[in-house]
Amino acid sequence: MLLRCYHAAMSRGDQPAAADAWEQLSVNNFDRIQQTVKLFRFSAGGRGIPDHEWGSAVSEAYIRLRGMGTHFRKQEVEAYYAALVQCVQNSCKDFGRKEFRHIKRSAGSLDQRFDPESETGPYDAALVSWEAARREQSADDIVDELHKEWAETFVAWGISQIKNDKHRKVLELTYIEKLEADEIAERLGISMDNVYARRSRGLREVGKILREHGS
Amino acid sequence: MSTVREQVLSEFIDAWNAGHRPDVDDYIARVPADEQGELAEDLLEFMAFAPTPAYSEEALAAIRAEPVVAETLSAAAGRSGLLPTLLGRLRERFGMTTDDVAGQLVGELGLPEDRTPKTAGYLERLEQGNLEPARVSRKVFEALGKVFRVPANELEGAADVGGRSAIVRARAAAPVFRADEDAAAAAGRHLEVIADALAAPGAGPRDEVDDLFLGGR
Numbered sequence: 001m002l003l004r005c006y007h008a009a010m011s012r013g014d015q016p017a018a019a020d021a022w023e024q025l026s027v028n029n030f031d032r033i034q035q036t037v038k039l040f041r042f043s044a045g046g047r048g049i050p051d052h053e054w055g056s057a058v059s060e061a062y063i064r065l066r067g068m069g070t071h072f073r074k075q076e077v078e079a080y081y082a083a084l085v086q087c088v089q090n091s092c093k094d095f096g097r098k099e100f101r102h103i104k105r106s107a108g109s110l111d112q113r114f115d116p117e118s119e120t121g122p123y124d125a126a127l128v129s130w131e132a133a134r135r136e137q138s139a140d141d142i143v144d145e146l147h148k149e150w151a152e153t154f155v156a157w158g159i160s161q162i163k164n165d166k167h168r169k170v171l172e173l174t175y176i177e178k179l180e181a182d183e184i185a186e187r188l189g190i191s192m193d194n195v196y197a198r199r200s201r202g203l204r205e206v207g208k209i210l211r212e213h214g215s
Numbered sequence: 216m217s218t219v220r221e222q223v224l225s226e227f228i229d230a231w232n233a234g235h236r237p238d239v240d241d242y243i244a245r246v247p248a249d250e251q252g253e254l255a256e257d258l259l260e261f262m263a264f265a266p267t268p269a270y271s272e273e274a275l276a277a278i279r280a281e282p283v284v285a286e287t288l289s290a291a292a293g294r295s296g297l298l299p300t301l302l303g304r305l306r307e308r309f310g311m312t313t314d315d316v317a318g319q320l321v322g323e324l325g326l327p328e329d330r331t332p333k334t335a336g337y338l339e340r341l342e343q344g345n346l347e348p349a350r351v352s353r354k355v356f357e358a359l360g361k362v363f364r365v366p367a368n369e370l371e372g373a374a375d376v377g378g379r380s381a382i383v384r385a386r387a388a389a390p391v392f393r394a395d396e397d398a399a400a401a402a403g404r405h406l407e408v409i410a411d412a413l414a415a416p417g418a419g420p421r422d423e424v425d426d427l428f429l430g431g432r
Binding site: 019023030035038040045048055059060062063067070071081082085090095154174178181192199203204206207210 | 218220221222224225226228229232233236238239240252255256257258259260261262263264265266267270275278279281282283284286287288291297300301304305308364365368369370371372373374375376
């Protein structure tokens, strides 16, 4: 909703309104930035940002994200999330470079991979597939308006690619209806243990799909 | 049968969706050490596209009170936007002085080395918010982006965030502005100082550094 307000304001040239919408969007996603910084790892299972650098990395990522508000063109909230993830990762890698330099007394291997002007993010390939799927899908195929709106989101597309029906159903209830675990258990008539397991496994599947272009 | 890790992940998801602002550290600490890495990966998967919670007013107020959020909210209302804040943080992270940055910037811009002190002066003014970023050439943003390894449009965007909106807001507020009766006397001495400064001979002819920092985009 805020992203729509932002684009509507941008298209009518109302910079203050666009800035306000982007500012609110940033505030609403502050926790996402903070938690993502804490979870960031330079390699799978490897080290993350040192504890004493978390605050600085969060601050830098947050400020950089705020700065993106004058030129962000993508309309979908998932594209915003993907840009946020990329912005946080770039900020974290920058802090990692500092750490590497400190340890190795050199520029560090991260320098060799880093391209500050690169716009390639971890979800780009899947975003392209999603766009293609949207173009192919006839609006008449989807009758219910709410379901149509949901089905048009990137995450929904990713979830729809999950082959295991049980995992897919639990994720739909988690993301669409935002049901808590006990409510999902009641709705589907399954145990809490099953909800925990299906949520976790489904999440891994959809994460893989969204990063690896889908099946 | 689920594992402790799966249960903790699920509890985090519920707390997130409910807008309770859960902290990943608290949850990771609840699982055995050998499962913590896996849980962190699961949480990261969730966090990437987790629905934005419908935060309560109380939660939003707490987020707005976070130091960096409060700092950016206040900086965005200023003339120079977020650029001074961002430049300061980047310079600090790289452990560079303003002179160091100026030295590299001069190289990136292909300027003679003797322009470094003057460039440092402009950079200092930018970082202190004493130079209108709208006057700075795009070439400077691109060169700064290379020095700090950040996309130039993020730097430019940080400069524009508050800058533009503050200008528009200031214009909108103009009709309600009324000068106090002693305004002429109070402003007069400042105008005299400005007039003197304008009349005084410059330190030298305008050069390419001035053009880059004062010539606009």
